[in-house]
Amino acid sequence: MATIKLGLVDDHNLFREGIKSLLNKIPDIQLVLEAVSGKDLLEQLDHVVPDVILLDLEMEDMNGVDTTIVLKKTFPDIKIIILTMHKEERMTSYLMEIGANGYLLKDTNQKELEDAIRSVYEKGIYFNAFVSQALLKGLKNKANKPPAIGKNYQLTSRELEVLELITKEYTTTEIAEQLFLSTRTIEGHRKNLISKLGVKNTAGLIMKAIKDKIISV
Template identity: 40%
Template sequence: MIPLKIAIADDHKIFRKGLTGIINDIKEFDLVFETGNSFDMLNQLSSKKPDVIIIAIKLPGLDDLKMLNYIKSNFEGVRILMLSTIDEGPYIIKVMKAGANGYLSKDSEPEEIIMAIHEVYEKGFYFNKHLSITLIKELLVQPPATIGSKEAMLNDREIDVLKLICEESTNAEIANKLFLSVRTVEGYRTKLFEKIGSKKIAGLVIYAVKNGIIHV
């Protein structure tokens, strides 16, 4: 298996070295470069051609949105995973619409960072677990990337449950609205994750939007 080529651009040296250590510990990753500013990053992109680049928000050099637009215009194949201590919905929307494929908080566990890298490369997107369904729907009005989903044949009841999940209803609320037990709803939720091929609510929402089950 050919390792994924990863690049890191973060101006905080201690954090960057820690992230470098995480990447170097994973056999299926190949760290092709690391840097602390956007100009050096852009210079190295042409020769190193990473599959995924992890970029700190507000990296010294170019404005984030200009930098993202430039990368997307000149390096179409690279996946961009933004990383920051900022956890503000409106700013996340801006960077995602500008071309980022995913967003992570800097307090993410190493396991989540590794998972996010795989997901942005394989699926073209990664949504942080703290990103609300409301923000996900807003992003899907203008998707940042082509989003693939597993083919799934859902029955009427599964579609009913999926619609309510996309409305951010709890299992208890869904059970009450559909006259089901909470345990039965939990079973439907598990089946939806299996059929759609997602481990997170974001995947269910994306599937529902793409297939016209809900509208944004």
């Protein structure tokens, strides 16, 4: 089993210590970076690049929103899980739209934290009940114009198959097994879908597919 390299960004020492104590109980998740702000994080990324980053929203120097935007431009392969006390659904929806891969409240337990880290590492996305509700409400609020059903997307039948499995949260390996293709081929389809739909990541693909009714859910 591969070791997941994790970064933790939060300006509260006690909270970081609590998260570290939870992570110490998970042998294949290794904390490789610890930062107190977005600015601190970006400076450290010159030396070490985690697979997944747990990112707080409210920090001095550079907050979580600005950090997410910069990370997605400069380190697009890093997966981001927002870890915060904010329960505002509009904020959740916005962060997922700009590139966050998951959103957790700070009162989460060890199991959900572990599940979220593994999910974004393996699938590129983590949905829990809170995130799903926030996204659906966000999409509903934007649905006051007719959906662009396949508009200018020109998706092939294979890409549609892959997209449908992505929305069901299948991993690349699972999709490859389902369609009898190589994982490299599936990753190629995923990149093409991201490009054609004009999104940033797997979360964006799922939101776009639902919003524009490209696939039925």
